[in-house]
Amino acid sequence: MSGSPINSCSSSGSVCRVEKRPCGFAYTGYDGHKVWNQLHKAVKEIPCMECREHGTNIMNFVHDFVNVGLGKTAKHPGNFHRIAQQVHCADRICTAQNRC
Numbered sequence: 874m875s876g877s878p879i880n881s882c883s884s885s886g887s888v889c890r891v892e893k894r895p896c897g898f899a900y901t902g903y904d905g906h907k908v909w910n911q912l913h914k915a916v917k918e919i920p921c922m923e924c925r926e927h928g929t930n931i932m933n934f935v936h937d938f939v940n941v942g943l944g945k946t947a948k949h950p951g952n953f954h955r956i957a958q959q960v961h962c963a964d965r966i967c968t969a970q971n972r973c
Contacts (some may be wrong), residue, residue, distance in 0.1 A: 897942040930955075
């Protein structure tokens with residue numbers, strides 16, 4: 874297999890070299906930094922410490938997922954890979970058990 878999953882999509886978001894299917898996102902020109910800041914701030918206000926930490930990791934993953942899909946670099950690559958593996962595992966279990 875050539876390339877790692879994080880580098881498998883072209884910066885234009887065309888076709889995944891690993892799975893031969895569309896991946897990534899089209900760049901719209903929208904500047905979403907203010908909304909992303911609000912979302913990150915909202916997660917930091919979760920009163921439960923464990924939930925807040927989990928929410929922060931998920932929010933960082935989602936933000937990195939969008940950035941990677943746009944051809945940008947992940948800001949939290951370790952977190953990105955860890956959460957991606959957890960999501961992939963949950964998907965396999967959910968699919969195997971016909972729950973999704």
